[in-house]
Amino acid sequence: MKYVDEFRDPQLARRALDEIVRLADAVRKLRDRPLQIMEVCGGHTHAIFRYGLQDLIPPSMEFVHGPGCPVCVLPMGRVDDCIALAQTPGVILTTFGDAMRVPGSRGSLLQARAEGADVRMVYSPADALDLARRHPDREVVFFALGFETTMPATALTVLQAEREGIHNFSLFCNHITIIATIKAMLDSPDLRLDGFLGPGHVSMVIGTEPYEFIAQHYRKPMVIAGFEPLDILLSLQMLLEQIHSGRCEVQNQYARVVARRGNDPALDAINSVYELREFFEWRGLGSIDASGVRLRSTYARFDAEQKFSVPSVRIPDPKACQCGEVLKGVIKPWECKQFGTACTPEQPLGALMVSSEGACAAYYRFGKRRSLSEEPATI
Amino acid sequence: MSGECITMAHGGGGRSMQRLIQEVLLPAYGNPATDGREDQALLPWNAPEGTRLAFTTDSFVVDPLFFPGGDIGALAVHGTINDLACGGAEPLALSCSMILEEGLDIALLRRIAESIGRCSRDAGVPVVTGDTKVVARGAADKIFITTSGVGRVASDCRLSSAQAQAGDVVLVSGPLGNHGATIMCARGDMALQTGLRSDTAALHRATARLLDACPETRCMRDATRGGLAAILNEIATASGLTIRLQEGELPIDEQTRGVCELLGLDPLYLANEGVFAAIIPATAADRALHALAQDPVTRHARVVGNVSSGNPGLVLQTGMGGERMLDLLSGEQLPRIC
Numbered sequence: 001m002k003y004v005d006e007f008r009d010p011q012l013a014r015r016a017l018d019e020i021v022r023l024a025d026a027v028r029k030l031r032d033r034p035l036q037i038m039e040v041c042g043g044h045t046h047a048i049f050r051y052g053l054q055d056l057i058p059p060s061m062e063f064v065h066g067p068g069c070p071v072c073v074l075p076m077g078r079v080d081d082c083i084a085l086a087q088t089p090g091v092i093l094t095t096f097g098d099a100m101r102v103p104g105s106r107g108s109l110l111q112a113r114a115e116g117a118d119v120r121m122v123y124s125p126a127d128a129l130d131l132a133r134r135h136p137d138r139e140v141v142f143f144a145l146g147f148e149t150t151m152p153a154t155a156l157t158v159l160q161a162e163r164e165g166i167h168n169f170s171l172f173c174n175h176i177t178i179i180a181t182i183k184a185m186l187d188s189p190d191l192r193l194d195g196f197l198g199p200g201h202v203s204m205v206i207g208t209e210p211y212e213f214i215a216q217h218y219r220k221p222m223v224i225a226g227f228e229p230l231d232i233l234l235s236l237q238m239l240l241e242q243i244h245s246g247r248c249e250v251q252n253q254y255a256r257v258v259a260r261r262g263n264d265p266a267l268d269a270i271n272s273v274y275e276l277r278e279f280f281e282w283r284g285l286g287s288i289d290a291s292g293v294r295l296r297s298t299y300a301r302f303d304a305e306q307k308f309s310v311p312s313v314r315i316p317d318p319k320a321c322q323c324g325e326v327l328k329g330v331i332k333p334w335e336c337k338q339f340g341t342a343c344t345p346e347q348p349l350g351a352l353m354v355s356s357e358g359a360c361a362a363y364y365r366f367g368k369r370r371s372l373s374e375e376p377a378t379i
Numbered sequence: 380m381s382g383e384c385i386t387m388a389h390g391g392g393g394r395s396m397q398r399l400i401q402e403v404l405l406p407a408y409g410n411p412a413t414d415g416r417e418d419q420a421l422l423p424w425n426a427p428e429g430t431r432l433a434f435t436t437d438s439f440v441v442d443p444l445f446f447p448g449g450d451i452g453a454l455a456v457h458g459t460i461n462d463l464a465c466g467g468a469e470p471l472a473l474s475c476s477m478i479l480e481e482g483l484d485i486a487l488l489r490r491i492a493e494s495i496g497r498c499s500r501d502a503g504v505p506v507v508t509g510d511t512k513v514v515a516r517g518a519a520d521k522i523f524i525t526t527s528g529v530g531r532v533a534s535d536c537r538l539s540s541a542q543a544q545a546g547d548v549v550l551v552s553g554p555l556g557n558h559g560a561t562i563m564c565a566r567g568d569m570a571l572q573t574g575l576r577s578d579t580a581a582l583h584r585a586t587a588r589l590l591d592a593c594p595e596t597r598c599m600r601d602a603t604r605g606g607l608a609a610i611l612n613e614i615a616t617a618s619g620l621t622i623r624l625q626e627g628e629l630p631i632d633e634q635t636r637g638v639c640e641l642l643g644l645d646p647l648y649l650a651n652e653g654v655f656a657a658i659i660p661a662t663a664a665d666r667a668l669h670a671l672a673q674d675p676v677t678r679h680a681r682v683v684g685n686v687s688s689g690n691p692g693l694v695l696q697t698g699m700g701g702e703r704m705l706d707l708l709s710g711e712q713l714p715r716i717c
Contacts, residue, residue, distance in 0.1 A: 001633055004636075008698055010698055013699050046643075051697045051698075052702045052703045053699065056699065056701050100713055101710065121713070123569050127570075345709040365706045
């Protein structure tokens with residue numbers, strides 16, 4: 001398949017891996033613990049497991065799977081609000097597929113649908129707007145979530161609804177921003193990361209400039225990476241080259257998609273529709289300042305939180321969850337006491353077991369054998 | 380009865396029901412042995428001593444009812460034939476029971492019945508008995524079909540998932556995921572235009588060829604719901620062995636790959652309705668592939684992996700050289716957000 005197979009060439013992968021091993025060996029001599037590289041984006045976590053890349057990198061380095069899975073980091077209170085909206089008479093609640101399974105404190109949207117709520121899976125917010133056109137007697141609410149990657153599409157849908165004078169469409173806005181999140185992680189006292197694989201699709205929208213502070217202020221190197229296995233390997237190689245030569249820069253491996261200044265029309269749409277919230281609650285990480293957006297007052301009539309009454313009850317994360325420590329690389333997924341026992345993909349307790357992009361779910365599904373076989377045999 | 384729709388009277392046991400059976404269903408099934416007057420079919424049993432009876436049943440609910448490459452009727456016939464075939468049975472006869480929603484267009488029912496008749500004649504496995512019920516509007520979604528089937532299994536046939544042995548190879552009979560991808564696109568939710576077609580097909584002739592050429596076949600399974608990953612997980616669990624697939628060997632059509640890449644789905648978990656996997660001794664692989672190449676439904680069969688001792692489970696060796704577990708899904712596959 002064109003534009004796909006070129007980026008999965010095993011021979012080129014081998015070459016990149018040889019170079020990664022060489023550089024990692026050179027760097028290892030200067031350190032007493034493995035290099036920790038965080039892939040910020042859930043899409044990267046998925047790709048790393050899908051292609052088995054974590055088995056291929058040398059033992060002197062490890063991936064730390066970051067907070068970039070928007071489904072995983074949604075707090076239970078917001079899911080409860082979403083279910084309350086879905087159960088409001090007359091409402092059709094629309095959402096992306098993998099948001100259906102995220103558990104709130106009293107079940108998921110899938111369960112709400114089974115109990116009679118009209119919950120429909122769509123592939124794009126434009127499909128939700130189309131439902132609103134076809135059902136003028138119903139209220140269509142779109143469960144908007146995701147980083148800057150998905151923000152332009154929901155913003156443009158609101159602008160389209162306004163142009164057409166569609167009044168029965170609204171967003172339940174849970175969009176989050178990447179920069180505030182990375183900054184919060186960098187400010188965390190127990191952080192031990194050595195570098196970042198930067199999120200490719202967020203950067204397609206916001207560009208590479210907003211990350212400069214990571215290199216300049218925090219002295220951590222970053223490489224914006226694509227999502228194919230060769231993209232990830234090449235980005236790792238670039239990161240190691242920086243670490244080896246003592247540089248801290250923001251480099252762009254995904255130049256075929258990401259421009260330095262980002263995408264102006266997309267940014268315009270975001271800025272005209274959304275404004276920053278003072279803070280937003282994250283599952284596993286707590287409250288982070290300026291890390292979420294809401295609709296501007298000009299578009300209040302498209303804001304489901306203003307149009308309907310939502311309970312807005314804050315539900316704390318289960319006490320036993322160690323998602324935050326896993327997210328920051330302090331512990332490995334399988335080192336959490338709940339991993340695979342109280343917390344499984346069937347009955348997720350913590351954020352990271354929820355979506356297939358969550359680090360714990362990925363280990364549980366794709367890496368179970370490896371983590372089990374690493375444990376000493378018990379008699 | 381053209382232009383009419385199903386009413387509660389069609390399930391009432393009176394004249395309307397008689398007309399439905401006599402004018403729509405029986406002519407479509409085209410089986411002279413069934414005149415619809417008896418409550419049971421009587422089948423001859425000419426089989427050597429030790430022959431066993433295979434008996435299976437399956438229910439079919441699909442949205443949409445018609446899709447490129449097939450329809451609910453074709454699935455109902457092929458699905459039950461394939462369940463018999465993969466157990467090593469020679470399918471003999473089918474039953475077909477329908478639950479119809481009040482208001483269903485009779486022309487639509489006729490099309491489905493004709494598809495059932497056509498598929499059963501093509502397969503040489505007649506529909507010999509059936510039942511029809513009508514439920515009020517909203518109590519069912521247009522039409523639900525249950526087919527059961529009986530077949531003969533030779534006395535020396537000992538297929539079982541537990542028979543897989545270290546050193547065996549895994550064979551798949553054709554391209555994976557086409558049915559699942561077709562249905563997903565045919566629902567129209569994704570607004571994807573493709574030339575994909577369902578793979579729905581009867582597999583009994585191909586499985587018979589395989590057993591003839593390779594009587595030491597350990598087991599066969601048709602890769603329906605949950606796809607290849609689900610059935611191989613079951614075989615790995617039953618046999619207590621590791622099954623390792625080579626990603627580069629898996630036959631997946633370009634369009635199905637494309638749909639999966641776009642939606643973030645894994646073709647190994649998508650349903651197939653005309654593909655089976657078999658575990659056979661490595662020494663029999665060439666013989667098996669040669670036999671399957673003679674049948675149009677399985678001409679793209681190939682060896683995709685092997686069985687070894689180790690933790691019971693299914694592992695994919697990726698093209699990059701890494702490995703990942705292919706576990707059972709926790710629920711249905713859902714498209715990913717980004």
